[in-house]
Amino acid sequence: MTEKDMRKRYDSLYNENDRYWGESPSPLSLILLQHVKTKTTGAIGRTRLLDIGCGQGPDTLFFVRKGFNVTAMDISPIAIADLRKHAEELPKGQTAIIALEQDMRELPEETFDVIFSRMALQMIPATHRRDYIEELKTRYPDALHAHIIPITGACFGDDFICNDTLLTTAYTGWSIILQELVWTTSRVPNKKGEHYLMREAWILARKT
Numbered sequence: 001m002t003e004k005d006m007r008k009r010y011d012s013l014y015n016e017n018d019r020y021w022g023e024s025p026s027p028l029s030l031i032l033l034q035h036v037k038t039k040t041t042g043a044i045g046r047t048r049l050l051d052i053g054c055g056q057g058p059d060t061l062f063f064v065r066k067g068f069n070v071t072a073m074d075i076s077p078i079a080i081a082d083l084r085k086h087a088e089e090l091p092k093g094q095t096a097i098i099a100l101e102q103d104m105r106e107l108p109e110e111t112f113d114v115i116f117s118r119m120a121l122q123m124i125p126a127t128h129r130r131d132y133i134e135e136l137k138t139r140y141p142d143a144l145h146a147h148i149i150p151i152t153g154a155c156f157g158d159d160f161i162c163n164d165t166l167l168t169t170a171y172t173g174w175s176i177i178l179q180e181l182v183w184t185t186s187r188v189p190n191k192k193g194e195h196y197l198m199r200e201a202w203i204l205a206r207k208t
């Protein structure tokens, strides 16, 4: 799928609903927050997190509410417009968001403490996913890396399903804080209106 087609697909989904994927952060975001809290000696507000393929920002907004400085990037202009709109509704003092309409392959130059992606790495073609993760590791070697990827049930078909060993093999040699294969319920119903079971792989890893 070309970049343009991808943008169109997501723009049309997000046009339907300005919180298409709902408002809830992922369970991994809750775990990540606890982990950062136990490791952070200074204010959590100094923690800089990059949310790759952020969509309309359920996790971005969660992390901002918890005091992180978040840079969020997505290829869909509607996603970014919605995220900026939601960010304006946050209480004063919780507005530490930079929302970028940007292809995830153009990585920001800044340094981050956390690299996060939820259901986004599958958008990289299967043959390039390992290389992309290698690039994340090389660019941001000092960050905590947290990813959620689909192992079954990606909404645009089998090309968007990842190998269940992708994350663990890509992070071999790093310290794996958490790795899980998890059954979850889809956030959005299928054409029959049913929420269905899907399997995700999660990882939290840091360079040793």
Ligand SMILES: C[S@@+](CC[C@H](N)C(=O)[O-])C[C@H]1O[C@@H](n2cnc3c(N)ncnc32)[C@H](O)[C@@H]1O
Pocket: 006, 007, 010, 021, 052, 053, 054, 055, 056, 057, 058, 059, 073, 074, 075, 076, 079, 102, 103, 104, 105, 117, 118, 119, 120, 123
């Ligand atoms: C399944 S959605 C997940 C959104 C969000 N992370 C969440 O979990 O709610 C995947 C997101 O990846 C974005 N995306 C797809 N290809 C991208 C690319 N090359 N660069 C940046 N974002 C991309 C889409 O626009 C979409 O918002």
